[in-house]
Amino acid sequence: MAKVLVVTSGKGGVGKTTSTAALGAALAQTGQNVVVVDFDVGLRNLDLVMGAERRVVFDLINVIQGDAKLSQALIRDKRIETLSILPASQTRDKDALTAEGVARVMQELREKFDWVICDSPAGIERGAQLAMYHADYAIVVTNPEVSSVRDSDRIIGMLDSTTEKAKGGGKVEKHLLLTRYDPARAARGEMLRIEDVLEILSIPLLGIIPESEEVLRASNLGAPVTLSSPDSPPARAYAEAARRLEGEKLEVTVPTERKGLFARLFKGRN
Amino acid sequence: MSLFSSFFGRGNKTSAPVARDRLQILLAHERTGEASESDLLSKLHAEILEVIKKHIPVDQDKVQVKLDRGNSVSMLEIDIEVPQLKSSRRS
Numbered sequence: 001m002a003k004v005l006v007v008t009s010g011k012g013g014v015g016k017t018t019s020t021a022a023l024g025a026a027l028a029q030t031g032q033n034v035v036v037v038d039f040d041v042g043l044r045n046l047d048l049v050m051g052a053e054r055r056v057v058f059d060l061i062n063v064i065q066g067d068a069k070l071s072q073a074l075i076r077d078k079r080i081e082t083l084s085i086l087p088a089s090q091t092r093d094k095d096a097l098t099a100e101g102v103a104r105v106m107q108e109l110r111e112k113f114d115w116v117i118c119d120s121p122a123g124i125e126r127g128a129q130l131a132m133y134h135a136d137y138a139i140v141v142t143n144p145e146v147s148s149v150r151d152s153d154r155i156i157g158m159l160d161s162t163t164e165k166a167k168g169g170g171k172v173e174k175h176l177l178l179t180r181y182d183p184a185r186a187a188r189g190e191m192l193r194i195e196d197v198l199e200i201l202s203i204p205l206l207g208i209i210p211e212s213e214e215v216l217r218a219s220n221l222g223a224p225v226t227l228s229s230p231d232s233p234p235a236r237a238y239a240e241a242a243r244r245l246e247g248e249k250l251e252v253t254v255p256t257e258r259k260g261l262f263a264r265l266f267k268g269r270n
Numbered sequence: 271m272s273l274f275s276s277f278f279g280r281g282n283k284t285s286a287p288v289a290r291d292r293l294q295i296l297l298a299h300e301r302t303g304e305a306s307e308s309d310l311l312s313k314l315h316a317e318i319l320e321v322i323k324k325h326i327p328v329d330q331d332k333v334q335v336k337l338d339r340g341n342s343v344s345m346l347e348i349d350i351e352v353p354q355l356k357s358s359r360r361s
Contacts, residue, residue: 145289146289146292146293149293150293150296150297150300153297153300153301154300157301186286188284189284189285189286189287190284190285190286191286192286192289192290193286193290196286196289196290200290200293200294200297
């Protein structure tokens with residue numbers, strides 16, 4: 001039975017697309033059949049982050065409007081056989097997404113894949129609503145920063161009210177993915193603590209992704225960070241989150257401060 | 271922040287607890303129906319304007335309705351700029 005997952009946040013720039021690519025690749029590496037779907041119609045970027053930008057022929061809107069078959073629009077990843085991407089349209093706008101069309105495509109994807117991961121656009125309008133509508137699970141991507149936490153709270157409210165699950169009396173299972181976490185700044189009291197964010201949003205924690213230069217490097221290269229540098233701290237954190245999504249019970253690794261020489265000299269052992 | 275305090279992490283108050291407290295207050299309000307609150311403000315704005323217009327000619331833009339939400343008490347502030355009234359019309 002396929003699982004439909006939405007990666008959402010309300011706020012832009014917090015790491016939805018990066019997280020979609022990294023988690024999608026990590027899940028696919030375990031042999032699961034995974035498709036990542038770009039819902040950001042008009043501003044597609046998942047193709048670029050995944051390194052598939054030159055292979056896009058048809059997109060989600062073409063499939064919705066019946067101009068192309070789903071199998072024609074799906075792009076198979078060159079590194080992982082079980083990973084596919086369904087790109088968004090770059091030329092249309094979000095009005096081209098129809099509720100019926102999205103429902104039809106999602107049903108077809110459910111039949112083909114084990115995991116359908118929907119990369120939501122920022123905002124709370126039509127595009128974001130349609131991206132979350134069919135979800136069984138939601139990953140709420142949040143930075144430890146006031147505007148991101150506020151927007152996540154709003155999105156959590158929408159997941160509980162405007163989704164298909166919610167309307168049928170059920171619940172979308174929500175998980176918090178804390179990204180761009182800087183343990184050094186948190187330790188100095190300059191950044192919201194993990195416990196604070198968890199207490200405020202009160203949804204279970206899926207993982208903590210440390211702020212890292214590897215994430216930018218990965219998008220420069222067009223490879224999910226879990227593939228481009230699998231041993232880096234963010235890649236390990238994503239891989240761990242993916243295992244948790246598959247139902248494994250794992251303690252969440254809390255990133256720790258990597259001290260420079262200077263700090264070590266002054267503070268001694270830690 | 272001086273160079274000294276930035277090295278030793280002293281001398282400046284940490285900002286994260288302030289962020290947490292602000293969020294907690296804000297979200298407590300927003301979760302109890304943010305939409306109805308902004309509706310309330312625009313309704314108040316419209317109705318107050320109606321009442322005043324019956325007696326004094328006022329400009330739509332000269333009526334300000336503000337809300338300052340605190341932890342225990344919220345302050346509703348209504349600011350109306352009234353044009354100079356002609357004394358002869360007073361009874």
